[in-house]
Amino acid sequence: MxxxxxxxxxxxxxxxxxxxxxxxxxxxxxxxxxxxxxxxxxxxxxxxxxxxxxxxxxxxxxxxxxxxxxxxxxxxxxxxxxxxxxxSEAALSARAQELARDDRAGAPYVPDPRRVIVDYGGPNVAKEMHVGHLRASIIGESIKRLHRALGDETLGDAHFGDWGFQMGLLIVACHDEFEDLRPWIDLQGEAADEPTMTRFFEAVAPRVGLADLDRLYPMAAARAREEAEYRDRARRATADLQRGRLGYRLLWRHFRDITRAALERDFHALGIDFDLWRGESDVDPLIPGMVGELRDQSLLYEDQGAQIVRVARNDDKRDVPPLLVVSSEGSAMYGTTDLATILDRKQTFDPDLVLYVVDQRQADHFETVFRAAYLAGYAKEGSLVHIGFGTMNGADGKPFKTRAGGVLKLRDLIEMAEDKARQRLHEADLGSELPEEEFEATAHQVAVAALKFADLVNFRGTSYVFDLDRFSSFEGRTGPYLLYQAVRIKSLLRKAAAEGAEAGEIRIEAPAERDLLLVLDAYPHALLEAYDKSAPNLIADHVYRLAQAFSKFYAACPVLAAPDAAARGSRLGLSTTALRQIESALDLLGLEAPERM
RNA sequence: GACCCCGUAGCUCAACGGGAUAGAGCAUCUGCCUUCUAAGCAGAGGGUUGCAGGUUCGAGCCCUGCCGGGGUCGCCA
Missing domain, CATH: 3.30.1360.70 (Arginyl tRNA synthetase N-terminal domain)
Incomplete structure (x- = not known):
């Protein structure tokens, strides 16, 4: 090929x-x-x-x-x-047959497959997901799918934030809130037998739900900012948890389990699924050994009471701060966890490449962590890459906020998009004959397509302005337009099948056919570029161009009413190939077209 | 203050090693539904690429300065 x-x-x-x-x-x-x-x-x-x-x-x-x-x-x-x-006509025609026969619709394989981890999403226990998580998830999912499709052995890791100070806050908040559960929460010791654990969860699970976490966490966080005493209790609880205190440990497991289940459901509804949910807690046991090893390598220095790794280089144009490994209070910092995660990944998967799909504002942080990892020999120089992205902004050009000034929850955002999708479908009198259930599923797909395509069509590095009306439009460069194009071809192919018409050898005759084929031909290059640059917008560009080229072909070249059987077969072949490639590209963006709408 | 990114049509964004006439979409205007989903297609108008210099046969892209916007700058993540 x-x-x-x-x-x-x-x-x-x-x-x-x-x-x-x-x-x-x-x-x-x-x-x-x-x-x-x-x-x-x-x-x-x-x-x-x-x-x-x-x-x-x-x-x-x-x-x-x-x-x-x-x-x-x-x-x-x-x-x-x-x-x-x-x-030449011969090359054009040969290429057309090749694409028509290819079940990958032209998608290439990379010459040297690698082992790749895509680190994205970054949800946290107890903290509601917000629009910031949306970009990481959408872009990361697409990059993961692209690497996997092109032949890399690829794992997507949610990098679950399950271990910081917020855990101590939640424990303290639960302790205060649920008087009757205190005997359980205060349970001492480090290990429990099965019956004890069973009874613990029987007591706690019915009482402490997600809604409680959503309610208690912001309250506790606010209170910790105000009251030093409360903050200290939460700090002690965090330390006790990390030391393995039984009641805290079990309660924490409960927090983590219910949060993860809910998150997986929410992500799945967006077409986002992780292979790994390695949490910060998973690498915590590695930290003492890692710190010792860094010391043995003479990489660790004492500075202002903290333990640091110096990563500045002579040719740096700016001051590159050191990596703070152990704070002056003796605790691990987020850079410590990130470094331990690199070590963990080396030991468990030994990746050739790790892509961190995280907000561009953390570029300096990752630069520091990566340098430390290279110095310590935890990763090969250049194998750790930060894939930064810009912010999603409101109409004022500032990071998106609700009318009340707060952060918009992801769930609310999706609901807004679904409402808009239903409204648009009704306005266009589409899907009115569909059963209720299928209509709802279609509205969901349209909403997801609107949100995700609007995000992916921009280069990830730039910020973009959130405008639901524009994203949800069925006209122009939007997700719904692409779904519509795919559905239109599906409808055409259904009609053809009903008439017993079959795809035949493709002959490139009309200009619109030639243009369409040239766009189809450009798919492998678009994917390889997107792969090299971690830039899903190149896939989005391609699929939009393809949909447009098909639409022109569709208007210029009647398929079912083609002048003769050979032309009809040829045009059906082109249509089938175009649909397959559109669906392939949509899949790489994390989108799916319904059968009808 | 230092460093990084950005500034392109009224709006949102492109422009693939410096190359031909700076492209799409939205919005505006003009055509096209007795033919496969018109959520479409065909066409029109709209630009001193923030400003001023420089390098080059050739600059939106490279260099310098300035103006404007955003971001980051060790014990939160």
Whole structure:
């Protein structure tokens, strides 16, 4: 399977070699002037500059070396030395059959598969998920799917925040709130027998639910800010928990279990599923050993009462602060946990690459942690990469807030999107004949598509403005538009099947067919670019372009009413292939199209 | 203060090693439903790419300065 761009690129690189120039100049790109050609190579201009020669002369030599290549119908020199390439009918047709037969719709494999962990989502026990988690989850899920689809052995890890001060706060809050549970919460010791544990959970589970955590945590957090005494109690509870005090440990397990179950449900509804839920608590036992090892490696320094690893380098343009491993109070910091997580991953999975899909604002933090990990030999230089993203902003350009000024909960956001989707479907009189259940499922899919596509269509590094009306529109570059296009093709194929019409050999005749095929051909390159840059927006761009190219084809070339059986078979083949590729790309974005709407 | 990112059409965003006429979508305007979902298609208008210099045959992209916005700068995560 080779796409036309790669085929031509190979040919042009060979031509540059043949005339004695670096083959890197033979880079081929889709034409900027589709009215003139399908592809172009600007290498003659760059080569001319390097060799102080006339670009048109070089272009002429390259063109001569290309003569007779079977994939090229025409090659012309334009302007100062652009080489314009038009694909031959034979190559076009061969590529069409290849794509039609490929059950991956053109998706490539990477040449050297790696072991990859995508660290994303970052939900916390007790803290409600908010829009900040949404971006991490949407982008991370897409990157994970992309790596997996292209052949990497890939794990997605939620990196569950289950271990900090907030646990102590919750324990104290529960202790105060549930008087009758105190004997259980105060349970001493470090280990329990089965019957004790069973009785513990029988007593606690019916009383302490998610709603309690949602209610108690903000209250406790606020109170800890005000009252030093309360804060100290929570700190002590945190320390006791981490030391293994039985009642706290069991209560904490309960917090963690119910939170995780709810989170998994919420994520799943968004098409986001993790392979691992390794929590901060899982790596806590590694920390003492790790600290000792860092000391043995002479990486640890004492500074202002804290234990630090210095990571600054001579060529740094700014002050790079050290990694704080043990605070002056003797506790582990979040950088400590992150470093221990790197160690844990090395021991359990030994990844070639770890991608951290986390807010761009934490770039400095990760730089520090990564440097420390490289120094300690916990990861190979360059194998840890922070995939930063910008914020989702409100209409004022500032990070999104509710009207009351608070952080918008993820659940509320999704509900808003579903309401909007229902409203839009009704306005367009769509899905009115669907059964209630299917209509609701469709509304959910439309809502999810609106939110996720709006996020993924922007380059992850830039911030974007949240505008539900725009995202939920069925017109233009939106998720719902893409679902609509997919559904329209599905409907067409159902009708064809009912008439007994079958896909046949694809013949590229009409301009709209040629344009569609060229877009289909560009899929592997789009995916490899997206892979290299961890940039799902390139997949979003591609699928939108594809949907548009199909729509033009659909308007210009009747399928069922094609002039003859061969043309109908050909157009059905193109439609089937386009649908498969749209669905493939949507899947990589974490989206799914309904059967009808 | 230091460092990083951003500034492109009225709005939201593109522009793939520095290359041809800076592209899409929304909004506005004009056509097209007795044919497969018009949530569509065809077309039009809309730009001194923040400002000023520089490098280059050629700059939205590279360099310098300035203006404006955002972010980060060890014991929260």
């Amino acid at each position: 080779t796409d036309l761009r790669a085929t031509l690129g190979e040919a042009v690189r060979a031509a540059f070699s043949k005339v004695g120039l670096d083959d890197a100049f033979g880079r081929v790109t889709p034409s900027d002037r589709p009215d003139l050609a399908d592809f172009q190579c600007n290498g003659a201009l760059a080569a001319a500059k390097a060799a102080r020669r006339n670009p048109r002369e070089i272009a002429a030599a390259v063109v001569e070396a290309l003569a007779g290549h079977p994939a090229i119908a025409a090659v012309e020199i334009a302007g100062p030395g652009f080489v314009n390439l038009t694909v």
